[in-house]
Amino acid sequence: MLIIGCDFHPGFQQVAIFDNRTGEIQEKRLQHCAEAEQFYGSLAGQEVRVGMEACGHYPWFERLLEELGIELWFGDAARVRASVVRKQKTDRRDAEHLLDLLRQDRFPRIWVPSLEVRDVRQLLVHRHKQVQARTRTKNQLQAMALSCGVQKKRKLWTKAGRAELEQLPLLPYAAQRRKRLLEALDGLEAEIVELDRRVAEEARQRPEAVRLMTHPGVGSVTALAMVLTLGPAKRFESGKQVGSYFGLIPSEDSSGGKQRLGKSANRAVRFCAFCWWKRDRRRRGSIRN
Secondary structure, three states: OEEEEEEEOOOEEEEEEEEOOOOEEEEEEEEOOHHHHHHHHOOOOOOEEEEEEOOOOOHHHHHHHHHHOOEEEEEOHHHHHHOOOOOOOOHHHHHHHHHHHHHOOOOOEOOOOOHHHHHHHHHHHHHHHHHHHHHHHHHHHHHHHHHOOOOOHHHHHOHHHHHHHHOOOOOHHHHHHHHHHHHHHHHHHHHHHHHHHHHHHHHHOOHHHHHHOOOOOOOHHHHHHHHHHHOOHHHOOOHHHHHHHHOOOOOEOOEOOEOOEOOOOOHHHHHHHHHHHHHHHHHHOOOOO
16 A cells, blocks of 8 residues: 655645555655646556545546546644644645644544535635625715715615615716616626525435525524534534534634634635624614614
8 A cells, every 4th residue: 555645735746655565665755736637647557545634626636536536635724733843844744744644543633524515615715705796886886975075874775765876976986986887786786696596406306405594684694604514513523613613603712811803714604694683683673773
């Protein structure tokens, strides 16, 4: 069996290779993608395990190893780095360290969702980005209305408010900017409606999401985000671990009797939770429009 510690970078990877039949250790620096494809292609049919830190820009590498029948393990980057003793850090030492963890059965392996699940996550990410773009566009139009003495807040986006916005007396460049912003807003609104439809369709295909949507205030976006982020619930030992994984528990850095709380980690789920909380408060009448 070949065991490979892989220090993965966007343009190349440094690998340390151990052959447990001969005890030989080799080192290689492989450029992406040609050299890496050629090297791993030569290992097809052998029993190979590759370990690397969880990072970005690797889906092509994951697909390559899956096609070749090579086992790929992802490690918790924080725990990998915490186990390093030496202060000197190089790509070669990082690859050797990953190899040592694999050989000593200390590799902090983590669960990684399938490529299909990550692809559906892209739908949620794209929707989230477009919603943010819509908010930025609306904020610019609100600022233009305020500069003309018009303060309607959310009522600016009603039919009457839109008509008043379009009739505001503006100088030529400001009027042209208003026109472009309104066109962009209309395009974003139409795109978000289509994305919402696709999110609802994806949610209906997952029993866990359908069950979550029976809870008051939980829609298809929140339910789908939670299901895709959580993965198999059995991998958690308690509800506290679930909350921590979701990033709903604030980080804490307290000392000397002073409590310091920071933001939670998972932005997407936190955003969904905040939207649900805001809608719930508005429904109860505790937030004014």
